[in-house]
Amino acid sequence: MKNEKNAVAVGVDLGGTNVKAGLVSSEGEILYQSKLPTRASEGPRAILSQVGASIKDCLSQANSWEVKGIGIGSPGIVDNEGVVKSPPNLTGWDTIPLRSEIENVFGIPVSVENDANAAAIAESRFGAGRNHPDFLFVIWGTGVGGGLILNRKIYRGQSGGAGEIGHISINYEGPICNCGSRGCVEAYVGQRYLSHRTAERLRSGEKSIIVDLVKGDLSNIEPLVISQAAERGDHLANHVLEEAATLLGVALGSVMSIMDLRVSIIGGGISAVGDGTMNAIKHSIQRHVQKPLRPGIQVIRAALGNNAGILGAAGLIL
Amino acid sequence: MKNEKNAVAVGVDLGGTNVKAGLVSSEGEILYQSKLPTRASEGPRAILSQVGASIKDCLSQANSWEVKGIGIGSPGIVDNEGVVKSPPNLTGWDTIPLRSEIENVFGIPVSVENDANAAAIAESRFGAGRNHPDFLFVIWGTGVGGGLILNRKIYRGQSGGAGEIGHISINYEGPICNCGSRGCVEAYVGQRYLSHRTAERLRSGEKSIIVDLVKGDLSNIEPLVISQAAERGDHLANHVLEEAATLLGVALGSVMSIMDLRVSIIGGGISAVGDGTMNAIKHSIQRHVQKPLRPGIQVIRAALGNNAGILGAAGLIL
Numbered sequence: 001m002k003n004e005k006n007a008v009a010v011g012v013d014l015g016g017t018n019v020k021a022g023l024v025s026s027e028g029e030i031l032y033q034s035k036l037p038t039r040a041s042e043g044p045r046a047i048l049s050q051v052g053a054s055i056k057d058c059l060s061q062a063n064s065w066e067v068k069g070i071g072i073g074s075p076g077i078v079d080n081e082g083v084v085k086s087p088p089n090l091t092g093w094d095t096i097p098l099r100s101e102i103e104n105v106f107g108i109p110v111s112v113e114n115d116a117n118a119a120a121i122a123e124s125r126f127g128a129g130r131n132h133p134d135f136l137f138v139i140w141g142t143g144v145g146g147g148l149i150l151n152r153k154i155y156r157g158q159s160g161g162a163g164e165i166g167h168i169s170i171n172y173e174g175p176i177c178n179c180g181s182r183g184c185v186e187a188y189v190g191q192r193y194l195s196h197r198t199a200e201r202l203r204s205g206e207k208s209i210i211v212d213l214v215k216g217d218l219s220n221i222e223p224l225v226i227s228q229a230a231e232r233g234d235h236l237a238n239h240v241l242e243e244a245a246t247l248l249g250v251a252l253g254s255v256m257s258i259m260d261l262r263v264s265i266i267g268g269g270i271s272a273v274g275d276g277t278m279n280a281i282k283h284s285i286q287r288h289v290q291k292p293l294r295p296g297i298q299v300i301r302a303a304l305g306n307n308a309g310i311l312g313a314a315g316l317i318l
Numbered sequence: 319m320k321n322e323k324n325a326v327a328v329g330v331d332l333g334g335t336n337v338k339a340g341l342v343s344s345e346g347e348i349l350y351q352s353k354l355p356t357r358a359s360e361g362p363r364a365i366l367s368q369v370g371a372s373i374k375d376c377l378s379q380a381n382s383w384e385v386k387g388i389g390i391g392s393p394g395i396v397d398n399e400g401v402v403k404s405p406p407n408l409t410g411w412d413t414i415p416l417r418s419e420i421e422n423v424f425g426i427p428v429s430v431e432n433d434a435n436a437a438a439i440a441e442s443r444f445g446a447g448r449n450h451p452d453f454l455f456v457i458w459g460t461g462v463g464g465g466l467i468l469n470r471k472i473y474r475g476q477s478g479g480a481g482e483i484g485h486i487s488i489n490y491e492g493p494i495c496n497c498g499s500r501g502c503v504e505a506y507v508g509q510r511y512l513s514h515r516t517a518e519r520l521r522s523g524e525k526s527i528i529v530d531l532v533k534g535d536l537s538n539i540e541p542l543v544i545s546q547a548a549e550r551g552d553h554l555a556n557h558v559l560e561e562a563a564t565l566l567g568v569a570l571g572s573v574m575s576i577m578d579l580r581v582s583i584i585g586g587g588i589s590a591v592g593d594g595t596m597n598a599i600k601h602s603i604q605r606h607v608q609k610p611l612r613p614g615i616q617v618i619r620a621a622l623g624n625n626a627g628i629l630g631a632a633g634l635i636l
Contacts, residue, residue, distance in 0.1 A: 077610055085610075134476060148576070157578020158452060164608050168572045171489045171501075172565065181571075181606045183489075247490065253499075254486045255576050258466070260475020288499045290482050292395055292403075 008065040009317035010058045012051060012072040013115070013309025016040055016089030019047075021054035022307075023061060024314035028126030030307060032061040043092040051098075052105055059106070069109035070102060071316035073118030073309050078160050082112035111316035115309060117154050117163065119302075120147030122312030123265050124154075127303035132263045136255050137302075138165065140248065141268035144186040148259065166190075168251040185251035189244040191270060195221045198240050208236035227273040241277045249284020256297070257289040267302030326383040327635035328376045330390040331433070331627025332369060334358055334407030339372035340625075341379060342632030346444030348625060350379040361410040369416075370423055377424070387427035388420060389634035391436030391627050396478050400430035429634035433627060435472050435481065437620075438465030440630030441583050442472075445621035450581045454573050455620075456483065458566065459586035462504040466577065484508075486569040503569035507562040509588060513539045516558050526554035545591040559595045567602020574615070575607040585620030 008031060013020040016038060023032040034057045039046040055070055076087025082099025103110045113121070120137035123129040129137070133152050139145040144166035148155040155162050166186035167179050174183020187193060199218040202208060210229045214220040229237035252264050264285065266278065282299040289297065304311055326349065331338040333356060341350040352375040357364040373388055394405025400417025421428040431439070438455035441447040447455070451470050457463040462484035466473040473480050484504035485497050492501020505511060517536040520529060528547045532538040547555035570582050584599065600617040607615065622629055 155577075158580065159578055159610065161608055161610060162576065162578040164578075165576060167575060167606075167608050169568050169606055170487065171491065172568045173489065179609060250487050250490045254572055257485060258480065258483060258573050258576065259473075260477055260480040260482075262476065288485075288487055290479055290485050291497060292477065292479060 006065045007068050007318070008062065009068050009314040010055055010070045011310040011312070011314030011317075012054060012070065013118070013313060014038065014047075014051060014072060014074045014090075015115075015309070016075065019050045019054045020310055021058050022310040022314065023058050023065065023067075024311060024318065025065075026318045028122075028311055028315075030310060031065070032058060033310070034058060038090075040090050044090070044096055047090060047093070048096070048098075048101055051102065055102070055106060067108060069111065069317040070106060071118070071313035072098060072102065072110065072112045073115040073313040074098060074112055075115050078112050078114045078117075080156070080160065082110065084112065109317065113154070113313070113316055114147075114160060116145040117147040117156065117160075118312030118316065119267055119304075119308040120149055120163070120265075120312065121154050121315040122304050122308040122310075123267065123302055124149045124152060125315040125318070126311050127308065128265045128300045129263075132265075132298075132300075134259075134261055135263035135265050136165075136252060136259070136261050137163070138248075138252065138264060138266045139268035140189070140266055140270040142191045144190060144248070144251075145268075146255075148255075150259070165251055165255055168254060170247060170250045185248060188247045191223055194223055194226065194240060194244055194270070198226055198236070201236060201240070206236050209234050210237060223270045224272060227277070230276065231274050238276070241273055242280045245277045245280035246284040249281045250288050252281065253285045253288025256285060257293065260293065262293060262296040263298045263300065265300045265302050267304075267308060271301055324383045325386050325636070326380065327386050327632040328373055328388040329628040329630070329632030329635075330369060330372060330388065331436070331631060332356070332365075332390060332392045332408075333433075333627070334393065337365075337368050337372045338628055339376050340628040340632065341376050341383065341385075342629060342636065343383075344636045346440075346629055346633075348628060349383070350376060351628070352376060356408075358408050362408070362414055365408060365411070366414070366416075366419055369420065373420070373424060385426060387429065387635040388424060389436070389631035390416060390420065390428065390430045391433040391631040392416060392430055393433050396430050396432045396435075398474070398478065400428065402430065427635065431472070431631070431634055432465075432478060434463035435465040435474065435478075436630030436634065437585055437622075437626040438467055438481070438583075438630065439472050439633040440622050440626040441585065441620055442467045442470060443633040443636075444629050445626065446583045446618045447581075450583075450616075450618075452577075452579055453581040453583050454483075454570060454577070454579050455481070456566075456570065456582060456584045457586035458507070458584055458588040460509045462508060462566070462569075463586075464573075468577070483569055483573055486572060488565060488568045503566060506565045509541055512541055512544065512558060512562055512588070516544055516554070519554060519558070524554050527552050528555060541588045542590060545595070548594065549592050556594070559591055560598045563595045563598035564602040567599045568606050570599065571603045571606025574603060575611065578611065580611060580614040581616045581618065583618045583620050585622075585626060589619055 147163040171183035177184035489501035495502035
């Protein structure tokens with residue numbers, strides 16, 4: 001007889017490029033992992049077929065484990081019925097009832113969540129948030145996203161949009177964002193902005209070892225390169241990262257103040273930057289939250305990296 | 319025998335000037351009301367004595383009603399044990415265990431909550447929020463305060479500070495606030511700022527009927543006067559209010575976006591301004607929340623006015 005100790009879930013991380021899936025134990029161990037191209041350009045049916053194939057692959061490896069269900073982390077807004085709306089980077093996908101589509105195929109419970117929320121759940125269950133019942137999870141990468149963990153649960157809000165921090169305005173007189181608002185934090189600290197701003201400063205004549213690191217091709221500047229330069233003491237790199245960290249901290253400070261939160265966990269591509277940048281985020285938050293919160297502020301790097309998507313999706317079930 | 323229908327609570331609204339208390343029915347009817355001076359300048363013992371006297375007065379009028387307990391709305395931060403910390407305007411009050419102090423005197427259950435949270439509870443239970451399970455309550459007056467009602471309950475956060483929206487930065491390059499941060503919304507739209515800004519513009523030569531309304535004494539400008547002028551079509555008054563409403567909306571938009579909220583209820587002294595200002599708040603929120611929330615945004619005037627404090631305090635018990 002199968003027992004609880006052998007209970008597992010399939011976790012699916014549906015991205016714009018790849019569908020990653022894994023068999024995950026209740027302790028957060030990935031027992032088996034598969035990766036297929038998303039075939040996003042071929043439209044929703046192709047994407048659904050790839051999701052199905054990745055799940056089938058995992059299920060075929062389940063052996064004696066009892067598969068409790070399938071969790072899926074998806075870009076876009078996910079409503080309470082598991083319907084995914086307008087995911088960026090998934091062509092032709094307007095509204096898809098992802099949960100019921102997959103449930104109909106496999107006949108076991110399916111749970112769908114926004115990908116940032118899934119990563120937040122992963123950090124809460126298995127990662128840097130294990131000892132923190134309440135925290136703001138931040139994905140700092142191409143854009144800025146997030147999720148709110150309150151009392152060890154994801155807070156979704158009325159329509160699943162809670163925790164979306166990228167469009168907090170940190171300057172009502174700031175540049176117009178593509179959302180139509182002004183001064184959104186994403187427009188100040190997203191990856192593209194950082195690379196662009198750095199290249200601009202180099203073109204205007206500032207000196208930096210970044211030019212050597214990208215072999216003179218300024219279109220190859222990315223946050224990791226800036227971070228490498230910063231760690232070697234490069235003035236421009238340090239200034240760009242510190243400025244971005246400070247601006248990110250303004251938005252995080254607002255969220256943490258409103259929710260009376262002490263802890264922020266930072267994930268996403270740019271979270272690979274050095275400790276100096278993490279400290280700059282922390283100091284900026286401390287300057288911007290209401291006074292009684294300041295001594296307790298913690299900024300922690302996410303622990304799960306690329307596996308957060310699979311683990312968080314499985315965490316929806318386990 | 320007393321029955322449930324006759325159950326009442328004492329609600330106490332502890333303010334910097336007066337202690338207001340009332341006997342409140344479970345339907346939110348104020349059956350008896352008393353008002354005593356707070357004697358704030360005489361220190362905590364005097365204040366506690368006035369709170370006690372106002373409760374005693376209410377209890378003496380309880381007749382056949384069964385008094386379930388005593389709720390108190392207090393300025394300052396109120397922790398989960400009913401300890402009040404550093405309330406503004408209450409002299410010499412550092413940390414007072416208000417709940418245990420009052421419970422020891424009267425021997426019935428006592429519950430203490432921050433005054434903005436109490437007012438939010440009042441609107442949720444008995445006022446403009448009755449049909450809205452989730453909303454952001456805003457007190458727009460001398461400063462800017464607030465409370466979060468999620469699933470019909472107040473969200474307090476770890477230490478009772480949740481919902482404090484006054485120190486959200488709407489401009490990281492803005493003026494330094496007395497909290498040490500920059501560009502706090504309170505520093506842009508609080509009563510003092512509005513009056514000051516209006517007087518400044520009049521002194522610099524702009525024309526307005528406000529000068530007549532305050533009989534030439536610019537130190538008497540207050541939001542109600544500005545509102546009266548605005549309703550008569552006064553250009554300056556309309557501009558000042560619209561500007562403030564728009565800036566307030568930037569901060570509210572951030573909060574509503576993060577929490578996936580559709581509804582904001584606006585109370586406090588300045589909420590007596592005209593519908594034009596309420597609409598300006600709404601339009602600004604719509605420009606600043608994430609797109610999917612925009613069509614559903616509602617801005618509603620608080621319904622309970624000066625009684626919100628007593629009703630919300632009683633609502634802690636009922």
